[in-house]
Amino acid sequence: MSASYEVRGDVAVITLSNPPVNGLGHETRRAAAAGIEQAENDAAVKAIVITGAGKAFSGGADIKEFGSPKALAEPNLHSLIAVVENCSKPVVAAIHSVCMGGGLELSLGCHYRVASPGAKIALPEVKLGLLPGAGGTQRLPRALGVEPALNMIVSGEPVNSEMLAMVPGQKLFDKIIEGDLMEGALALAREVADVRPLPRVRDLKARHASPEAYFQFARNMVGGMSKNFPAPLRCLEAVAASVSMKFEDGMKAEREGFLALMQTPESKALRHAFFAERAASKIGDVPDDTPIRKIDKVAVIGAGTMGGGISMNYLNAGIPVVILETKQEALDRGVATIKKNYEAQVKKGKLKEDKYQQRMALLSTTLNYADIGSADLVIEAVFEEIGVKEAVFKQLDEVMKPGAILASNTSTLDVNKIANFTKRPQDVVGMHFFSPANVMKLLEVVRGAATAKDVLATVMQLAKKIKKTAVVSGVCDGFIGNRMIEQYSRQAGFLLDEGCSPQQVDKAAEKFGFAMGPFRMGDLAGNDIGWAIRKRRYQEKPNLNYSKSADLLCELGRYGQKTSAGWYDYQAGKRDAIPSPVVAEMLEKHRAAKGITPRQISDDEIVHRLVFALVNEAAHLLEEGIAQRASDVDMVYLTGYGFPLWRGGPMCYADTVGLFNVVQAMKKFAKNPLDDAAFWEPAPLIKRLVAEGKSFS
Structure with a gap:
């Protein structure tokens, strides 16, 4: 620490x-500043190298301190950078692995960087x-150039060091060290030990030929x-200030x-999502050091x-997969679809041919079934009907x-019932992927x-x-x-009964920020799926009200x-939702x-x-212990349901x-x-x- x-x-x-990424927490900042002072006071020391232990130079701010007094306690990051920048002896940043956020801003305060x-x-x-708050918008344009710096700051995406070293006229890196980084940094430190004045990024000019x-x-x-x-846009204006201002x-x-x-x-929401994603991986009664089972081979039931x-x-x-089906034609169709998906990625330049071949x-x-017995994990992806699941799990x-x-x-069925089809319920878990499963980030893990x-x-x-955001759910209908x-x-159904058209409801939801309104979503998923669930509900919960328009x-x-027809009409080969006169007439008659x-x-x-x-249904889920925390609910909706x-x-x-x-609104x-008061x-x-x-x- x-x-x-x-x-x-x-x-x-x-x-x-x-650890894990040398976050610049208060203790780390204080120790680094003390190290600079100690080196300043040691006449035998001619130069200083700053580096990071383990697998990072520094990932920036320590997320454990976000929002706490420690985040601003002196020396804060500005103060530490000032100590480094004003040091009378050359300071060399030896950057490896990860150098992001405040870590990059600290390195820009150093006199040299390798x-x-x-x-x-x-x-x-x-x-x-x-936006970067410790000089990043002012120093990076001076060190790297205005245009590449703006691209980095506005996108927030990482760029490899050797790529940045190729930018014409850049002063971000003095050297890219191919061999031992520390040896290279020490060599440069000794080489520049007596060079004065010390170069400072802040003294460079941020120039552009046609800034306006x-x-x-x-x-x-x-x-x-x-x-x-x-x-x-705020980032952009800050970078523009580096050109126009002192x-x-x-x-x-x-x-x-x-x-x-x-x-x-917006920032509060994004920061909430950042912490929510990290919190979702924690399960209250499952310690971080719980031993895990080895997964070297996966079997999937259903192609x-x-x-x-x-x-x-x-x-x-990179994990081997064996797919099991009941018929060869279904297997062939499934494998052909996988190939088609990968070939589309190759064609778009998103996947290299050799990687495609390795995966296949x-x-x-x-x-x-006898051929899958050696797999460490098996996932069934068969028809959503309890009798079918029973046959598979037995x-x-x-x-x-x-x-x-x-x-x-399963997306709705009772995982406890499924587990009890086996003699090993302790080994059974729900893994609810969202369609398309190779694209959607969400994985509901049903306990x-x-x-x-x-x-x-x-x-x-x-x-x-496998790059999924996993959220744990307890067992209930629909998780x-x-x-x-x-x-x-x-x-959405009641709104139709009361006078809305499907397109009015969808437009309002999409204007709010949903990726897709409820009726376009229904057409994409298949309205028959909801119909099957409602038929089950009519038997199980006869007092629950539904609009009959969807039926x-x-x-x-x-x-x-x-079927090229749902709440909207669709033309062959296109996904454009066209308002349907048939649906408008149907709703009119229904009302x-x-x-x-x-x-x-x-x-x-x-x-x-x-x-x-x-929100109200989620609050019931929290009360019942189905969801662990409110932020888990948010992660489900941000990563699986297109919530803005x-x-x-x-x-x-x-x-x-x-x-x-x-x-008050409720x-x-x-x-x-015409709504459901209860x-x-x-x-x-x-x-x-x-x-x-x-x-x-």
Whole structure:
């Protein structure tokens, strides 16, 4: 959690040491500043090298200190950089592996910089809705050049050190060290020990041949690409200040921009999402050091859309996969789809031919359960019907080796019931992938009553390996995401009954920021899926109200894009949603039959009925222990359901609106005779939080 100091001959070496990425926490900053002072006071020391221990130079701010007094405690990052920059002896940054955010800003305060090839260099603050706040917007344009610096700062994406070293006229790196980085840094430190004056990035000029024209062009480009995010344009203005202002004035402009962005709801939402993603990987009663099971081979049952997509995740991660099907034609079709997906990536330049061949070489197929028995993990991706699942899991129980993890990709069914089809319920877990499984980030990990802790720990770690955001859910109908979306869909149906058209509801939701409105989403997923669930609900929960409009639609055979007709009409080979006169007439007749006089409904009412339905159902899930934390719910909706990132998820949005105001809206919705008054009774958790003046977060 600190920094070490040692002297090698006439060079002092300060090594940042705060695992895992040498975050610049208070103790680390204090130790580094003390190291500079110690070297200043040692007459035998001629120069100083700063580097990082382990697998990073520095990843920037210590996220454990975000929002705490320690983040600003002296020496803060500005103060540490000033100590380095004003040191009377040359300071060399020896950069390797990762140099991001405050780590890069610290290195820019050093007099010289050397780097190993392949080091990832970035100022990623824009991804948290912020701009670099310790001189990054002023020093990087001076060291690298205005245009490449602006690209890095506005995108937040890492760039390899050797690529940056090739930028004409750059003064970011003095050398790229191919061999031993520390030896190269020590050699440079001794070489420049007596060179004066010491070069400082702040003394360089940030120049551009046509600054006014360039920045106006950049404003148009950046503004068009970031309309819901204020940070990219603020970053641009700070970089523009590096060209038009003196260094100190540019630093003031950067500081003003940073403080303004800190208060924006967009930055608060992005920071919430950042921490939510990290929190989601933690399971309250499963310690970090829980032993995990080895997963060297995966079997997938079913070669359909889901099975193929699931298989691709493991192939991408270099894990061998065997797919099992009941018929050779189904296997051939599934493998052909996987090939087609990979070939499309090769054609677009996103995948190299040799990588494609390597992945396909890891794939095998079989029609025989006996051939998958040696797999460490098996995932069933068969039809969503409990009898089908039972047949599969009884077979798996017979053939899978002891200790294998048996996973179901069910989206709604009872994982405890599925586990009890086997004699090893401790090895059974839900792994609910979202379609298309090779693209969507979300993985709901469903914890059965008997699921072993090491199974959970293994699946959560494996999720990281296949680049998924895993969120743990308890067992209930629909788990977190689909249980909530049912209430959202019920509200969408009531809105149609009351006078909305599908396109009005969709446009309001999409204007709010959803990737897709509820009716376009239904057409994409298949309206028959919801129909099947409702038929089950009519038996299980006869008192639960639904609009019958979706049933009428399905009775017309309008299942969505797959039938070229759903809530919208579709032309062959196209996905454009065309308003349907057939649907408009159907809704008109439906309202007349129910004696409903349609009314004008505002976009505000549409959005808040949809979103607060999600919030109220999620509060019940939290109360029941199905979801561990409110931020887990937000991760489900940000990564699996197209909720707008800049709003932070439904629970974060409710906090932004204020839970008192959410309850007031619910009371108003409950008075609507065509809605479901019982549903709009605020969940006990919401009532308690309002009474205590608290929020979900």
